[in-house]
Amino acid sequence: MAQQPMMTYFLPPSIQFGAGAIRNLGEHVVAFKGQKPFVVTDEGVTKAGILSKAIEPLAAAQIEYAVFDAIQPNPIDLSVLKGVDAYRAEGCDLVIAVGGGSVMDAAKAIRILTTHEPPLEPYYVDVGGVDRITGNLPALICVPTTAGTGSEVSQGAVITDTSGRTTEGPRKRAIVTPYNMSSLSLLDAELTVGMPPGLTAATGMDAVTHGIEAYVATRYHPIAEGVALQALKILGKNIRQVYHHGDDIEARAEMLIASSMAAFSFQKGLGAVHSLAHQLSPEANIPHGIANAILLPHVMTFNLPHAVDGYADIAAALGVDTSGMSKKEAAHAAIDEVNSLNKELGMPAGLGAAGLKRERIPKIAKDAMLDHCYKFNPRPCTEADMRRLYEAAF
Ligand SMILES: [Fe+2]
Structure with a gap:
């Protein structure tokens, strides 16, 4: 070290x-x-x-x-x-x-x-x-x-x-x-058992985003890293279950403790997903968890060259069988897994479908640069990157 x-x-x-x-x-x-x-x-x-x-x-x-x-x-x-x-x-x-x-x-x-x-x-x-x-x-x-x-x-x-x-x-x-x-x-x-499936999915994906962004954030915090990975394991195991079977009290409890763990872990830092998402609620009334879920795979793709090892660990934590995969293949599998979660949990296909007007992208890309979260993103981002990420997720 x-x-x-x-x-x-x-x-x-x-x-x-x-x-x-x-x-x-x-x-x-x-x-x-x-x-x-x-x-x-x-x-x-x-x-x-x-x-x-x-x-x-x-x-x-x-x-x-x-x-x-x-x-x-x-x-x-x-x-x-x-x-x-x-x-x-x-x-x-x-x-x-x-x-x-x-x-x-x-x-x-x-x-x-x-x-x-x-x-x-x-x-x-x-x-x-x-x-x-x-x-x-x-x-x-x-x-x-x-x-x-x-x-x-x-x-x-x-x-x-x-x-x-x-x-x-x-x-x-x-x-x-x-x-x-x-x-x-x-x-x-x-x-939490009465939470409807849509809210369960959106808040659950917020927790997944916390764990993923924290694990690859640039601050040195090995305690948080360990907690983030364990949180992702629990989330990966339970998020589909609580979406489809909201009355499963044990799965609800697992989600609750894992969401606390994931939030604790972001003492290590968050990343570009949160800086981008923070603009979308005031601008287009998109709930925080939904904004994160839509942006997450796009930011992961952008970050990939800077976070191969981290994303490979994340794939395994989320429950993907990565045996026999190279680190790079496993990192791609983490992105695939997030896409498949978004699909199964009924997340909107893009920011446009969620209510954002395309012509507002330059304005909110500028505002995203005022947010503190992206400063710990594994790949440095410019305003032009923010614009491209909104476009990609549109
Ligand atoms: Fe969040």
Whole structure:
């Protein structure tokens, strides 16, 4: 091993994993000395009856709480500010996020602004926000209701900046800090069994993208590499099963833990898929997981000469029988496997079919260069590469 520069690695928070874990929520609030939790969620979670499962244990433990459910998919900065106002008005002292990535990311941003001066602008990673965020934060308990984003263990929170300060129109920006990892995550597969197949597939492919991008990302992080590969093994074994048989609680549980693992692993870095995908939700309303799934095989093809060994490992992890293959053949097989997953999971054939207008490609290719994720891509990318990748995936 070559001599490496000094690195600091952050390990995931406490995770309680098991069907029914949500029933202990009240005890955890007490353990964190919370007097009044602020429960962040969205209408979808409320309507699906999942929120009531999360707040029953609070009521049973006679813990007073406030619910804030005004979070939309791809959460915007304005809802974060509203959330902070509500947190203060209710006199809360702990944050609980019950939902998917959008809810957890919004909850993380709300939590930061409870102790850091608003607005969000100075805390985004692209303006050096990591140095402005301290650990002086209320406890955060994350309860994911989808399996994919892994926001419960990640250091990132992706928020749509509507200010127009950095680009024409809204843009997704990230707040990244080790303090963003939850204080505790409750992984309860019972909360994910009701997810419809389309959402199961999209969020599952987000997790697959995390594992693949992290494994070949350029940062030196052997802990994350090992976790990424194991996450891909579990995802490869279970993603088709949960899509076709959503009531398989064991497969749901496997997807849930693997999505946390894949998200932990992207401490190593992500890649061009995420920089490209981050433009597609504000631009064309394409859900994050679907944008990733469509772009992933195209970026892998672009990266191939720089990631042959990594992709060969990934093929085997995803369950491809690579015995007798050369490294190069196995690397190609990883791309084939992603294409076959996309097909079986009903992903749209291209970005055009998913709603992107072709004439917008030059604009979003430019914006993709403002995103931080591609900086760890195994093959360096220029704006022209971003344009070509959008075209290829169109
Ligand atoms: Fe993602």
